[in-house]
Amino acid sequence: MQPSIPRPTVIAAILVGMTALTLSGLLLPALWYEVFDRRDAGYLLLALTGVGAVLALYARLLWLNLMRRTAPGHRFGLAAIALICWAMPPLLGTGQGWGNALLVPAGLIAVVLPVREAIAATAAATALTPVYAVLLGLPALTVLYEVTGIPLAAFSGYVTVWLFHVVQELREARAELARSAVGEERLRFARDLHDVLGHSLQAVALRAEVAERFLERDDGRVRKELTEIQAMARDAVRDVREVVRGYRATNLGTELDGMSAVLRAAGMRCERPVVPPSLPAHVHEPLGRVAREAATNVLRHSSATWCEITVAADAGDVRVEIVNDGAARRISGDAGSGLAGLAERITAAGGAFSAGPGGDGTFRVTATVPMVPVPAEGEA
Structure with a gap:
């Protein structure tokens, strides 16, 4: 150590x-x-x-x-x-x-x-x-x-x-890289949120104006416009949820490549992980979010010098393990809430999540998602 x-x-x-x-x-x-x-x-x-x-x-x-x-x-x-x-x-x-x-x-x-x-x-x-x-x-x-x-x-x-x-x-450069990584993620989220809500809210506003014009003349047209407004609002809510949950264009390989590149830029030793081909589509979002949160925690809440990422897949599940040597030097902060949120998302996907010191000066994050998606509540 x-x-x-x-x-x-x-x-x-x-x-x-x-x-x-x-x-x-x-x-x-x-x-x-x-x-x-x-x-x-x-x-x-x-x-x-x-x-x-x-x-x-x-x-x-x-x-x-x-x-x-x-x-x-x-x-x-x-x-x-x-x-x-x-x-x-x-x-x-x-x-x-x-x-x-x-x-x-x-x-x-x-x-x-x-x-x-x-x-x-x-x-x-x-x-x-x-x-x-x-x-x-x-x-x-x-x-x-x-x-x-x-x-x-x-x-x-x-x-x-x-x-x-x-x-x-x-x-100071390492701290600046951490702030830059967080800032880039915020900008990405802001752009996605703007792209999703900008068009939807503008369309809702136009439909509401149309409904107002026909309010005294054509009740059928008003009902039609209100129905369209409801549908657009529901679509906008669904799109926002997808943005918040990271569903849009999330790819595990891309997330892990970006994570390793950011950590190397911050001066850590981190090899580009090998991702098994043909992973099921449903595993990319939860495991990709694990990669993003782990990279942020390593940059912001520890002074690690190396980070090792491994991805394994078998007939039962897909497993991602991220280990770094910053357990003994972790800086107090709000990392706990992020890890708790990851645990909830992985559990909701039917998988298992663990994070904590390894006892040898390392900090280990492990997430497992089943190859077969778990049916959502209410589905047969």
Whole structure:
């Protein structure tokens, strides 16, 4: 089972916390020396103040840039971090690990500055740091460590923020696809409803006008027009019910193909299902509606990464099974009413319906409709 994906703010908080922990580890040897070896109150206060200010300002700048709340003033924050880090080695001594402080600002260069400026600043820092380190009297291995560490830290900071923004944009794109799928379905329903009711209501209105004209002159003509109006109204009601129930041009293969295409567009792994040929006409509507509702639920109420659709037919019934791995990450919503409506429709067709977690992190929807249609109530 794949782990659930936290919200962007949670991921950002984790990244900031891990970065602060990494920087603390980089400066830990120097702090250890100040606390347990030198034990000078003045030096210790200076070290704790400098490290605390650097970590707080670094975490603040990283958080703001992860949240896309960048500002030109962040350059001054980066400059302040660089000034403090480059001032600590000569003030506190270079022999006990304070030379590592020279690396700290590098991780923010490509985060705070635009790409071109970040490249120039990284190159300048890579060139100036060894010169400064030699002037401070740092060992040759430490100088080599600083030279290789600065571009690596800058690149690491850039990639971290970039990947975070990519993941956030993918989440937003997926949500937009879900809204688009729902909106397309509403437009399709609105078009069908307009096509059905527009002509029928116009015809009813014209017949009513005709009946009104003959109201005082020809009772027989009025009765004929009223009879026609009644027939048109009944036809319109029947057509509306067909639209609502999805009877019009419903094909199970088409619905499943559309479902798999939408899920793949949303970034899920979903193969196009194989539909047995020559299925009875009466199974297409209820099973097609199951496909539509399942696709909507997967998009809107879970964060699944794959979906598997299988269709099987034998002499007794036709069975559709839709499984996805989003059970552990299902989002609360109104999915329950849709599934309850599907259960009622499948039961009315003489079939069986089930939906729920599979116990292994999957969510399974299964619908079965008999090959032989069940007679409607009142039929012999």
